[in-house]
Amino acid sequence: MTFLSDEQLRHLQQVTGHDLPEPERYRWIEQLGRGGMGTVHLAEDLPLERQVAIKVLHAHGADAAGTQRLLREARILAGLEHPGIVPIHDVGTLPDGRLFYVMQYVRGQRLDAFFTQEHTLGDRLTVFERICETVAFAHAAGVIHRDLKPANIMLGAFGEVRVLDWGIAKRLAESGDPSGALTTQSSAESEADSPTVTRATAAGTVVGTPGFMAPEQARGDLARVDERSDVFALGGVLYYLLTGRPPLTPEAFETLRAGGPLRIADVRQAAPHVPRALEAICGKALAAEPAGRYRSVAEMRCDVQQFRGGFAVSALREGPLDATARVLWKYRGFVLLVLAYILMRSLLLSWPA
Amino acid sequence: MFRDTDIGGSDGQFPPTQRTLLVLAGSDDPAQRRAAWDRLIAAYWKPVYKYLRLRCGCDNEQAKDLTQAFFARALEKDDLQRYEAGRAAFRTFLRACLDNFWRTQRTAAQRLKRGGGLLRQDFEQAERELTATPGHDDPEALFEQEWRRSLWEVGLQRLRDELRDAGAEAVLAVFEACDLADPNQRPTYAELAARFEIPETQVTNHLARARRRLRALLLGHLRELTGSPEEFADEAARLLGTAR
Amino acid sequence: MSKPLLGLLLGASLGLIDGLSALWDAQTDPEVRAGIVGIVIGSTFKGLVVGLVTGLVAARFNSLPLGLATGIILGGLFAFLVAHMQGKYYLRITLPGAALGAIVGFATQQYGRLATHRQAA
Numbered sequence: 001m002t003f004l005s006d007e008q009l010r011h012l013q014q015v016t017g018h019d020l021p022e023p024e025r026y027r028w029i030e031q032l033g034r035g036g037m038g039t040v041h042l043a044e045d046l047p048l049e050r051q052v053a054i055k056v057l058h059a060h061g062a063d064a065a066g067t068q069r070l071l072r073e074a075r076i077l078a079g080l081e082h083p084g085i086v087p088i089h090d091v092g093t094l095p096d097g098r099l100f101y102v103m104q105y106v107r108g109q110r111l112d113a114f115f116t117q118e119h120t121l122g123d124r125l126t127v128f129e130r131i132c133e134t135v136a137f138a139h140a141a142g143v144i145h146r147d148l149k150p151a152n153i154m155l156g157a158f159g160e161v162r163v164l165d166w167g168i169a170k171r172l173a174e175s176g177d178p179s180g181a182l183t184t185q186s187s188a189e190s191e192a193d194s195p196t197v198t199r200a201t202a203a204g205t206v207v208g209t210p211g212f213m214a215p216e217q218a219r220g221d222l223a224r225v226d227e228r229s230d231v232f233a234l235g236g237v238l239y240y241l242l243t244g245r246p247p248l249t250p251e252a253f254e255t256l257r258a259g260g261p262l263r264i265a266d267v268r269q270a271a272p273h274v275p276r277a278l279e280a281i282c283g284k285a286l287a288a289e290p291a292g293r294y295r296s297v298a299e300m301r302c303d304v305q306q307f308r309g310g311f312a313v314s315a316l317r318e319g320p321l322d323a324t325a326r327v328l329w330k331y332r333g334f335v336l337l338v339l340a341y342i343l344m345r346s347l348l349l350s351w352p353a
Numbered sequence: 354m355f356r357d358t359d360i361g362g363s364d365g366q367f368p369p370t371q372r373t374l375l376v377l378a379g380s381d382d383p384a385q386r387r388a389a390w391d392r393l394i395a396a397y398w399k400p401v402y403k404y405l406r407l408r409c410g411c412d413n414e415q416a417k418d419l420t421q422a423f424f425a426r427a428l429e430k431d432d433l434q435r436y437e438a439g440r441a442a443f444r445t446f447l448r449a450c451l452d453n454f455w456r457t458q459r460t461a462a463q464r465l466k467r468g469g470g471l472l473r474q475d476f477e478q479a480e481r482e483l484t485a486t487p488g489h490d491d492p493e494a495l496f497e498q499e500w501r502r503s504l505w506e507v508g509l510q511r512l513r514d515e516l517r518d519a520g521a522e523a524v525l526a527v528f529e530a531c532d533l534a535d536p537n538q539r540p541t542y543a544e545l546a547a548r549f550e551i552p553e554t555q556v557t558n559h560l561a562r563a564r565r566r567l568r569a570l571l572l573g574h575l576r577e578l579t580g581s582p583e584e585f586a587d588e589a590a591r592l593l594g595t596a597r
Numbered sequence: 598m599s600k601p602l603l604g605l606l607l608g609a610s611l612g613l614i615d616g617l618s619a620l621w622d623a624q625t626d627p628e629v630r631a632g633i634v635g636i637v638i639g640s641t642f643k644g645l646v647v648g649l650v651t652g653l654v655a656a657r658f659n660s661l662p663l664g665l666a667t668g669i670i671l672g673g674l675f676a677f678l679v680a681h682m683q684g685k686y687y688l689r690i691t692l693p694g695a696a697l698g699a700i701v702g703f704a705t706q707q708y709g710r711l712a713t714h715r716q717a718a
Contacts, residue, residue, distance in 0.1 A: 003482045004505050007536040012505060013594030015532060015560075016568040029561050044561070049554060337703055341696040348689045349621045 084134025211246025235285025600709030608648015616640025664706035672698020
């Protein structure tokens with residue numbers, strides 16, 4: 001008889017362990033992840049012969065509030081038609097009455113796995129710009145994500161970027177609603193390593209992920225949570241892409257949550273090779289006060305593009321020397337060729353005819 | 354719709370009249386009784402052996418003898434008749450019996466009454482597995498862990514037998530290559546499709562079929578080993594890792 | 598700026614500057630002094646032609662190595678022809694000519710704007 005290791009056992013439990021009746025037209029294949037609100041399963045769409053991901057409420061959370069929450073998430077997703085956001089195909093109920101919704105099955109790797117591989121700064125910034133594009137689109141549609149982090153971003157084989165897990169997303173038109181369904185649960189599906197926090201505080205409810213959470217979110221100050229909270233989290237994602245670590249350590253997060261100051265290690269302390277302009281972009285996005293951050297994700301993306309184009313960025317006030325150095329660096333190939341010409345011309349002219 | 358995948362679904366109902374192995378083990382019919390005991394032992398000998406080795410500190414030979422003696426005694430004294438379904442899981446009851454047995458063996462310093470070849474199990478294999486078996490401070494957790502492993506192994510063996518008998522070696526091969534692979538080197542569906550020269554949809558079909566049958570066989574086996582629908586539901590959740 | 602136009606302007610400017618560098622030789626060489634206007638105009642025209650052709654190549658092929666090679670070869674060739682007409686200063690004219698060609702080739706490939714294709718109606 002084959003001995004099963006603990007890892008094998010866990011895998012077998014995961015792939016066979018769902019206690020779900022099958023909805024019509026879909027067949028379960030395996031469980032992909034498990035979060036606070038529900039589980040996500042890989043399934044086959046039988047008539048269309050394609051694989052899909054299905055998010056189902058937990059049996060113990062399938063009350064009216066849980067159902068409303070999942071339905072709201074599905075509706076938010078349905079309203080966000082963008083290449084960077086997983087399209088939703090269907091909503092239905094299982095034979096046991098639980099709500100589920102069907103979405104595209106995203107293949108690829110998570111951003112935190114991407115970081116462990118060799119990639120140039122340019123590659124990382126390309127990915128970051130695409131994430132910004134997607135979030136900016138959602139903001140334009142009046143939705144803030146509130147749980148942006150590397151584990152919620154998937155990269156496809158052809159460089160496509162998908163922002164996942166809109167489980168605690170919020171429509172900007174909605175009130176803070178500290179007691180409301182939207183803010184009382186999270187639905188992070190994938191992140192055993194960096195769990196989404198759902199914790200009641202005096203002022204409201206804490207939702208998000210510690211390492212990337214804006215101070216106003218960490219303190220449960222929901223009335224101040226807006227696009228700039230996502231800007232903070234995106235600053236955290238950029239910080240991660242540059243240094244390989246989240247901006248907030250668990251201790252820093254606890255301090256922040258308790259009302260203490262925001263403490264983030266300098267980017268260049270963790271990664272000395274990072275250009276100052278990028279450090280400044282990170283710093284501006286990660287400002288403690290929302291007023292100190294970029295007003296929008298689009299503005300932040302514009303600064304990243306400015307940096308990549310060799311132009312001045314709004315986050316860094318540079319002196320004449322810095323500006324000259326930046327321009328010389330931007331046109332370094334041309335400058336080198338001109339210098340080579342001048343040198344050659346000088347040598348030839350000083351040479352006796 | 355594949356109802357055999359449901360815990361307690363229409364095909365998974367626990368018929369009130371079903372005579373589980375626990376009942377059959379006390380049957381007056383010696384053949385029936387012996388067959389039931391064989392299946393009970395097949396499910397529990399390894400957890401018992403490993404528990405004696407890891408928890409009670411017995412050496413290899415001692416644990417082997419004690420495992421044999423434990424089941425021989427249970428068979429002889431008809432210990433299972435003392436089990437009351439509903440009070441505790443049978444697994445817990447058996448572990449309590451084992452603890453009791455170990456205590457009497459140790460304190461009374463009485464000579465082991467050997468099982469006399471009751472068990473024809475592969476103790477050497479179980480011994481080799483010990484190196485890969487994590488220890489546990491909590492005896493209940495240790496016994497449960499090994500019980501769970503043992504049931505999955507039995508289920509897996511039954512799946513292999515069933516698929517081979519049905520001529521579905523291809524299904525088995527894909528399943529083994531994917532779900533029993535080294536977790537760090539688990540192939541993707543695309544890699545499996547390339548390796549077995551079948552479409553990717555066929556890979557998922559094979560996997561879905563094997564997993565569904567494994568689940569059904571596992572739950573069928575568990576149903577034999579439990580005394581009540583409640584116990585079955587509870588133990589199934591533990592076995593499948595869906596317990597909350 | 599489009600690549601041919603950038604090549605034309607840059608080539609002409611650099612050609613002019615390169616031509617003006619002949620003022621240095623004019624101090625010691627009466628022959629150069631007598632023909633300095635022709636040299637400057639000729640050098641500017643040469644730069645203009647090299648720049649235009651390099652720019653046209655850059656507009657057709659988006660390749661930095663090809664741009665550099667085109668600039669160096671054309672710049673060097675034209676400069677050699679000029680030197681040949683004078684019958685002296687081969688090295689002094691040919692080498693800087695090739696270097697200016699390289700600058701124009703690099704600039705047209707890197708900084709020139711690619712023409713956008715209009716969609717057919």
